[in-house]
Amino acid sequence: RNQPTLPTTIAHEKRVNPFMRCDQTPVIAAARAQIGQDLKSPAEVLAVVRAWKDRF
Numbered sequence: 001r002n003q004p005t006l007p008t009t010i011a012h013e014k015r016v017n018p019f020m021r022c023d024q025t026p027v028i029a030a031a032r033a034q035i036g037q038d039l040k041s042p043a044e045v046l047a048v049v050r051a052w053k054d055r056f
Contacts, residue, residue: 018030019049022043022049027049028045030049031044031045031049034048035048
């Protein structure tokens with residue numbers, strides 16, 4: 001059918017999905033607060049957010 005399987009867009013996901021916003025201040029701050037240390041890259045932020053989700 002050539003239609004998406006989910007009712008969303010990449011633009012919407014970039015606004016709301018923390019996995020796609022690892023370079024944005026609110027997500028960085030939440031990840032830092034979660035582990036209590038500074039994070040140096042979006043990849044480090046992503047790793048923390050992913051581990052956090054695994055424990056949710």
